[in-house]
Amino acid sequence: MCGIISYIGKSNATQVLLNGLKRLEYRGYDSAGIAVNDGPHNSFVILKSVGRVETLAEIANQKKMQGSVGIGHTRWATHGEICEVNAHPHCSSDGKIILVHNGVIENYVPLKNFLLKEGFSFKSDTDSEVLCNLIAYHYGRLHALMPSKRFLESVRTSLLEVQGTYGIVALCKDCPQEMIGSKKSSPLVLGIHEDELFLASDVGAFAGHTKDAVFLDDNEIIHIQGKNFSIQDFSNVPISPNVETIDWDVNFTHLGHYSHYMQKEIFEQPAALDNTIRGRFSQDDSTAHLGGLRMSAHELRQVDRLLLLGCGTAYNACLVAENLIERYARIPVEVECASEFRYRNAPLEKNTLVFVVSQSGETIDTLAALRESQRKGFRTLAITNVVGSTIARESDGGIYQRSGPEIGVASTKAFTGQVCTLAMLALYLGRMRGMSFSEGCNFVSALKSLSTLASQVLDACDTPIKSLAEAYAHYEHFLFLGRQILYPIALEGALKLKELSYIHAEAYPAAELKHGPIALVDEKYPSLFLATDPLLLPKTIGNMMEVKARKGKVIAIGIEGVEIPSKAYDDIIYLPQMCEAILPIITVLPLQLFAYYVALERHCDVDKPRNLAKSVTVE
Ligand code: M6R
Numbered sequence: 001m002c003g004i005i006s007y008i009g010k011s012n013a014t015q016v017l018l019n020g021l022k023r024l025e026y027r028g029y030d031s032a033g034i035a036v037n038d039g040p041h042n043s044f045v046i047l048k049s050v051g052r053v054e055t056l057a058e059i060a061n062q063k064k065m066q067g068s069v070g071i072g073h074t075r076w077a078t079h080g081e082i083c084e085v086n087a088h089p090h091c092s093s094d095g096k097i098i099l100v101h102n103g104v105i106e107n108y109v110p111l112k113n114f115l116l117k118e119g120f121s122f123k124s125d126t127d128s129e130v131l132c133n134l135i136a137y138h139y140g141r142l143h144a145l146m147p148s149k150r151f152l153e154s155v156r157t158s159l160l161e162v163q164g165t166y167g168i169v170a171l172c173k174d175c176p177q178e179m180i181g182s183k184k185s186s187p188l189v190l191g192i193h194e195d196e197l198f199l200a201s202d203v204g205a206f207a208g209h210t211k212d213a214v215f216l217d218d219n220e221i222i223h224i225q226g227k228n229f230s231i232q233d234f235s236n237v238p239i240s241p242n243v244e245t246i247d248w249d250v251n252f253t254h255l256g257h258y259s260h261y262m263q264k265e266i267f268e269q270p271a272a273l274d275n276t277i278r279g280r281f282s283q284d285d286s287t288a289h290l291g292g293l294r295m296s297a298h299e300l301r302q303v304d305r306l307l308l309l310g311c312g313t314a315y316n317a318c319l320v321a322e323n324l325i326e327r328y329a330r331i332p333v334e335v336e337c338a339s340e341f342r343y344r345n346a347p348l349e350k351n352t353l354v355f356v357v358s359q360s361g362e363t364i365d366t367l368a369a370l371r372e373s374q375r376k377g378f379r380t381l382a383i384t385n386v387v388g389s390t391i392a393r394e395s396d397g398g399i400y401q402r403s404g405p406e407i408g409v410a411s412t413k414a415f416t417g418q419v420c421t422l423a424m425l426a427l428y429l430g431r432m433r434g435m436s437f438s439e440g441c442n443f444v445s446a447l448k449s450l451s452t453l454a455s456q457v458l459d460a461c462d463t464p465i466k467s468l469a470e471a472y473a474h475y476e477h478f479l480f481l482g483r484q485i486l487y488p489i490a491l492e493g494a495l496k497l498k499e500l501s502y503i504h505a506e507a508y509p510a511a512e513l514k515h516g517p518i519a520l521v522d523e524k525y526p527s528l529f530l531a532t533d534p535l536l537l538p539k540t541i542g543n544m545m546e547v548k549a550r551k552g553k554v555i556a557i558g559i560e561g562v563e564i565p566s567k568a569y570d571d572i573i574y575l576p577q578m579c580e581a582i583l584p585i586i587t588v589l590p591l592q593l594f595a596y597y598v599a600l601e602r603h604c605d606v607d608k609p610r611n612l613a614k615s616v617t618v619e
Contacts, residue, residue: 008177031050038066093133319491325425
């Protein structure tokens, strides 16, 4: 979703901002803009464009701006259509304040009415311009103060009056070497490098410049004056910065020999899975080491129930984990969409342990669910991919999935990383309860074989799935069917196909077919069956025959050596034999490839599907 990068230093701000915006592109956006101190008397020039950052770069490069202070933004439209006027940065109608904003100002209507009466005017339909004018209003009111203090005080007072979420960076015409930032439920991080400072929504925006960063907390205000900065809370109490060194790969945006990030990330899964498990097993005890949970074995044995919360793909990973944890650790598990949990006021049993799962660690619904569960006194742990993300910092402990940066909007390696992490949790909890040493050994071996198996399957499936995609890309509907632990994989396969190719896809437990969805089946409505679960295979074959009897095309994913009668399918992809615990991770791989190749056949933008954002930071 929206991204922020701001810079104050000695280099050409325009180039720093444009590079930063390019690095933020993966979050999803529809317009972009920058403001740089390059006008007469050090005033700020604002440039905006709809569409890609390259378009903005072409406009900016013609201007040859030299200024070394500026702010930049990529916008993902919430309030108001996609157009230049609604793009950020916004400038107050008196020309004093320039602002970029991520999040939503919920009480913008009464504030706008008030500001209109005070003589401010509005060009855009955005809630962000309202905040910009509100800061300008207070700036005007506080004229008795010196500009620097007046700027800080006007931001502070304005933020006390807004409801909603924000990550902001503001500039002031009267203090061109200063900027002010603040956040509430939307990330903002300071990057520090010698005489240069960066304020961004994402550390990736200043990757390559510095690894030293300070993550701001909610209700903190940072005031940058030249090369100095100070942080304070809303009561003006100073806060000492906690400078962290970020461990990142500056090359994460390089595609290498791949055509798309999604393709790269699909094929990175063997290495990513290796990373997830590395150093986390104890061979002697045949269990996992998950010290980040910050809970003793005694405390974990007191847990009567787990509640797993996530959104989208992370929710699907939780559904797989429900099955794994109940089966291997014998602990009852509930799974709920984080977005629903936060408003449901669910009665939870005393010894419930809550886990939130989020690749980005910034998803607002998941963050709100985390806070709601903590508010009610439940210990809330997190599984995240992004180190230092808000969810990682606010949780009471957790596990990093270590899948590496995921740029493609559709989650692939993050999903398998989440399931793998949750499988380690099932092992860890299982070995504290009824799971035997030998069962533990088998589980550990299965997880250790993941990387090799994933690599074999990706290599073997790539070409056949590409051909399959060519044959099926013209259909407008799809059913995905799986049972038990594979039902969430059917959901994930359908989600991938919808997101990437805009084909209508639905997922059901296979046995549910005849309770409704079979009414849809005809020659224009193909079905993809996950027929890799040996236990229920005869029943699944029966369901496949029911579809064939109604002229529906059937694609099956089967297991080598386990026979499926050829009349039950039109096309089949075989996977190698494997332990059941890792079946979901391996079975999803051909579905990711299928969605990828179908989307290519339909000329869709696989890395930036329409309307979607990588990090969903608004409700
Ligand atoms: O960063 P998160 O894991 O919290 O994101 C949750 C969902 O927004 C995300 O999984 C979304 O469904 C992806 N587009 C799936 O491909």
